[in-house]
Amino acid sequence: MTTEPVSPVRRRGRPRATERADTRERIHHAALELFAERGFHATGVAEIGAKADVQRGALYYHIGSKEDLLWAILRDYTRLLLADAERIIEAHADPVETLTRLIRSHVELIVTHRRAVAVHLRDADALTHEHAVVLQQLRDRLQRHWQDVIDAGHAAGHLRTADHIVTNGLLGMLNSLGYWYRERGPHSPAEIADILTDTILSGLRATDDNTEG
C-alpha cells in the first residue's frame, strides 16, 4: 500500500527493513516540517502522508498515531541534547571550559534542530501524560548536568553563583534561539555561541578588562 518502488527481493508482501526505515524517516521528516510550520493541532495525518508520499493505511503501519510522531520528535531531540551534554562532561575539562563547550554545542544543536525546538516550545503540552512524564525526566537529567557543571564551577571558585535561577535563565536564553535565530542573520551559530558565552561569563557591563576594541 505504500508508493515506494516494489523491490524484486521483497518477500511475503512486507517491505524490507531498509525500506521500512526509509519510509519511517520520510514520515518523521514530514511531520517535523508540518508541526514546526503549522503546529501539531493544525496538522492532519493525511497531510503528513501526502508530504511523505505515503498512503494512509501504510502511514498507520509505520507509526501508531499523530501523537506518537510528536513524541518521537521531542524524545529524539531531547536525547540528542542529553547525549551531547554527557559526551562533553565526560571529557572532564575544568568547569568553566565545560560550560563554554556546553553552551557552544547547545547553540549549534538548537540551530540545527530549530524545527524540533519550535515544536518543543509550542506543542509539548499535546503529549500524552505518560510521554510527558518521560520527556520531563529527560529534560530534568539534562538540566541536572548543567547544574552540576555550574555547581562545580562555583565550588572551585571560578563562578560567582550556582543559583538555579541562573541555570534556568541560561537555558531559557539558549532555547529562545528557536524563536529568533535567522538563517540569513549576520552571525554564524559559532559566533552566536561566543557572544552568548561572553555575556553569561563576563556580563555586559564594560570593565577595564573587557572593553571592546
Add this chain to the structure above:
Amino acid sequence: MTTEPVSPVRRRGRPRATERADTRERIHHAALELFAERGFHATGVAEIGAKADVQRGALYYHIGSKEDLLWAILRDYTRLLLADAERIIEAHADPVETLTRLIRSHVELIVTHRRAVAVHLRDADALTHEHAVVLQQLRDRLQRHWQDVIDAGHAAGHLRTADHIVTNGLLGMLNSLGYWYRERGPHSPAEIADILTDTILSGLRATDDNTEG
C-alpha cells in the same frame, strides 16, 4: 440570555455598559485560564462559556470568535509590556540604570501575567495573519526600546557590546520565566530580577570585585 442577575434599570433588553464590561472580563479571564492550561486549539468555545458562566448565544454577543479572545489576550499583554517600557525609558535615567529597571519590571510583569506569557509562547501562531502582523509590530517596538537603551549604554561606554544577539538572548532569558517560574520557588520576583540582572551585567565568572560572601 446571560446568567447575570437582571438589573431593574436595564432597558431595551440589553445589558448595561458596566454589566457588559463585567461579562467581557469574565469571558477573557476564563479564556486566559483555559488557553494557558490546555492550549488554544484544545479549548472549546463552550468550555469558555461554561467557565465564565455565560451562555453560548451571549458569548458571541460579547466576543467575535475564539481567535478574537486569543488576540485580545496577546495584544493586551504586549501593550502592557510596551507601556511599561516606555514609562521607564521616559524617566531618562542613565542607560545601565534604565536597563536594570527594564529587567526588574519585565520580570515582575512576566511573573504576574505568566498565563498570558504561556499562551504567547505557545499559541501566537494561531492568530489570523492580520493580527499576527500587528502583534509583531508591537513586539518589534518593544524590542527596539530595549535595543535603544543597550545602544545608548554602549555609546556611553558603560556596556561592552550592543549586539542584537545579546538583546534577543536577554529577552529570551526573561521570557523563559513563563516556562520555569514556580510560585512556591525559593525566590521572589524581585530576587529573580536581581539575580538575572547581575548575571547579565556582571557575568557568572568570579572576579575579585564580584565574589560572593
